[in-house]
Amino acid sequence: MPRLIAKDVVLTITVGNNAAAVGYTAPSFSTGTAVCTRAKSYSRSTEIGMVESGALCDIQQLNRPTRISGTVEMDMNLNYSTSAANGLFLGKEGYFVRVVANLGYTVITDIGIITSVSIAVETDGMISEQATITLGVDGDSGLTGAVVGV
Amino acid sequence: MAVEWFQVSQWVYQTLTADATLQELLAGDGRVPGHQQGIYMEMAPQVDPISQRAPVVPLVVVSLVSSGVDERALCGNRIMTYPVMTITGYHRQDGAIALSKLQAIMNRIDVLLDNQTDTNPNRVWFFRDGAEVVVTNTADARVEYGVASTYRCYISVDV
Numbered sequence: 001m002p003r004l005i006a007k008d009v010v011l012t013i014t015v016g017n018n019a020a021a022v023g024y025t026a027p028s029f030s031t032g033t034a035v036c037t038r039a040k041s042y043s044r045s046t047e048i049g050m051v052e053s054g055a056l057c058d059i060q061q062l063n064r065p066t067r068i069s070g071t072v073e074m075d076m077n078l079n080y081s082t083s084a085a086n087g088l089f090l091g092k093e094g095y096f097v098r099v100v101a102n103l104g105y106t107v108i109t110d111i112g113i114i115t116s117v118s119i120a121v122e123t124d125g126m127i128s129e130q131a132t133i134t135l136g137v138d139g140d141s142g143l144t145g146a147v148v149g150v
Numbered sequence: 151m152a153v154e155w156f157q158v159s160q161w162v163y164q165t166l167t168a169d170a171t172l173q174e175l176l177a178g179d180g181r182v183p184g185h186q187q188g189i190y191m192e193m194a195p196q197v198d199p200i201s202q203r204a205p206v207v208p209l210v211v212v213s214l215v216s217s218g219v220d221e222r223a224l225c226g227n228r229i230m231t232y233p234v235m236t237i238t239g240y241h242r243q244d245g246a247i248a249l250s251k252l253q254a255i256m257n258r259i260d261v262l263l264d265n266q267t268d269t270n271p272n273r274v275w276f277f278r279d280g281a282e283v284v285v286t287n288t289a290d291a292r293v294e295y296g297v298a299s300t301y302r303c304y305i306s307v308d309v
Contacts, residue, residue: 009224036225077229126221126230126306 009103011036011074013088015114016096032100035088038077040128042101044108046070046135072099072110072133077126078119089117089131097133110135154305155217155233158276161268162212162235162301163191172258176208194240207242207294208255215300220307231305237263238284240296249283252297256281263301273306 014032049066076088092114101108116132166172166189173183186201189210198205218232239255260278268274281299 006224007226011224037223037227038229039224042224077223 006103009036009039009042009101010034011039011042012100012102014098015089015092032098033088035076038088040075040077041073043073044070044101044110068136070110070135071115072112072135074099074131074133076129076131078129087117087119087129089114089129090119091117093117096137099133111137113137153217154231154274154307155214155235155303158233158235158268158274158303158305159191159212159214161274162237162263162276163189165262165266166210166212166237166259169258169262172255172262175255175258176210178206178208207240208252209240210255210259211238211240212236213238228307231307233303233305234279235301235303236298237301238296238298240294242292242294249295249297252295256297256299259299275304276301278302 012032012034046068047070048068050063051066052061053064054060054062078087093116095114097112097114099108099110099112110133112133112135114131115134116130118130120128120130170183173188176188177183177185184200186198186203186205186209188205188208189212190205192211192213194205194209194211196204213236214233215236216234218234220228220232221230223229237259239252239259241251243251263276264278266276268276279300279302281297284296284298286294
């Protein structure tokens with residue numbers, strides 16, 4: 001029976017202890033934190049850049065792939081009665097982060113930088129936090145665990 | 151894992167029964183507070199356990215309308231649940247209905263429950279969604295009427 005539901009997904013994040021900055025300092029990482037108990041959604045998209053190298057006499061484009069880029073977006077519930085009241089990503093803009101999504105037979109590991117964080121509070125819903133992680137980082141000496149190190 | 155509305159039902163019952171003002175209002179005319187249980191879960195019994203007689207109005211029935219649809223996280227655990235309860239105050243009258251007899255009772259219940267938080271643990275939010283009139287015509291021409299207040303509860307499940 002095929003599994004079509006996003007159940008038993010294990011989502012683990014590891015945030016670097018310092019932000020990427022000019023005059024780069026290698027980030028240090030602590031143990032990853034499983035956050036799937038709070039995750040409402042996980043979304044990952046990647047694409048590869050292309051340059052067109054055709055000459056004037058060519059009758060078709062001659063595209064060449066260059067570099068992969070992408071983003072990971074996550075929507076998390078915040079349990080405001082615990083020490084995580086400050087949020088998982090709040091105030092961590094610019095920090096290195098490793099995201100591991102274990103879907104069962106597929107494990108996706110990404111390294112990126114937290115580039116966008118927002119928080120939403122509604123009377124008829126939960127307190128939630130949304131984060132966008134831009135994949136592809138420079139100076140990631142502590143990030144060797146990346147399976148897909150785009 | 152647990153069925154959280156059990157806890158909510160207990161909290162509602164204990165909150166209502168522990169309030170002396172509400173007990174005074176439920177005593178009715180010429181009776182002492184506590185002459186009957188007065189607050190019942192799901193339905194009023196044929197015989198009240200205190201008075202050993204049929205329950206008399208005014209009385210309050212607390213009932214679970216819906217356990218709601220639970221919300222889950224990616225790994226499958228439940229994170230939020232939304233039970234809905236109706237708390238109905240009943241009275242009886244011959245002829246025209248006068249809701250004023252129930253007004254003080256329902257107002258007091260609203261003071262006790264609306265926008266309240268169950269503090270043990272501090273993850274339950276209880277608030278009123280509305281209130282409507284319930285009227286029942288009995289075969290002997292008496293009119294039983296009530297005011298049903300709907301309360302919605304948000305429960306953050308421990309994860």
